Amino acid sequence: MTIPSSVTQLLVMLVLVIPGFVYQAVRIRIVGRKPGDTDLPTRILRAIVISTMFALIYLAVLGPEITTAAQDQAQLAGHPRRFALMSFVAAFVVPTISAIAFNRGEIDLKVNRKLILHPIKTIRSEEWTRYDLRPSAWDVAFQGARVGFVRARMADGTWVAGYYGPNSYASSHPDPQNLFLELAFAVDSTGKIGEPIVGSAGVVIDCRNALVVELLKIEPEQAEPDPIGPPPQTPSLGAQ
Incomplete structure (x- = not known):
């Protein structure tokens, strides 16, 4: 301008x-x-x-x-x-x-509808739903996400998984929905996460055509991966 x-x-x-x-x-x-x-x-x-x-x-x-x-x-x-x-x-x-x-x-209209549908719960403001200004569910999921595992099922039925840690990256609106996971893990046909891929330096996933993208928590006793030590233990989860 x-x-x-x-x-x-x-x-x-x-x-x-x-x-x-x-x-x-x-x-x-x-x-x-x-x-x-x-x-x-x-x-x-x-x-x-x-x-x-x-x-x-x-x-x-x-x-x-x-x-x-x-x-x-x-x-x-x-x-x-x-x-x-x-x-x-x-x-x-x-x-x-x-x-x-x-x-x-x-x-x-929004306030009156809330009062009609939930006349008692509206007294407690913490139970109100609100409009979120973040432009997509993708941004809601990855904005401030904690370290853990991410597992994605692609359109062809294959699974991809990896460790989402401090050195990983998730794109934000309006850029395409892409992920960089700093450590790639093997995944079988049922979606069960196995061992880390030998020599992995990360994996980039184009999630625009993914059917499901799951964020999996790390158990409290599991530590973040040490660059020179063993990778974190994977959650024992199969396909949901």
Whole structure:
């Protein structure tokens, strides 16, 4: 995006670009994502439409003041605080309040539905479900995941497994769902994890077509692998 080089260009950005993005960000925060919110072109188009609506309202209410400010830069230079305050209100405050007001019905609907279905449990806030802003179950599973074993069943029915430790890596949205496991283990046709593969320096797994990806805990008495020592004991689990 080109950096505004004049007051007029800055006004255009504040009025025609920023309000739409602010409105969408606040709406997602209080209501949750909807179809199209993860698609960047759709979000940009929606932001332009929303910003245009705000711009028309601003022009209808403050038409003379806006046109004068855009044409007379000396007036803006003489009142920088007033210009900054008006810009802040137009670009951030009004879109934020509008997002809360226009989506209040969905907020009330969620609360009322909760009260109707669970009138007693709602007294205990820890039993409420909530919308998670993380974009996928993959990110929920691997964000802050503890060390352990990962076992994946691929589309062709084969199993792949390995040790997910401090030197392992899991991709995050929007990158493809890939894993790097620092130590590969043999897996039989039933999914039972065997011994570590001799000479293994890790394994990369493309999980986009995986049917199942399991995270298996290490028992308390099992230690993390020592680079120069024996690998951790594998959990005695077959295919689930």
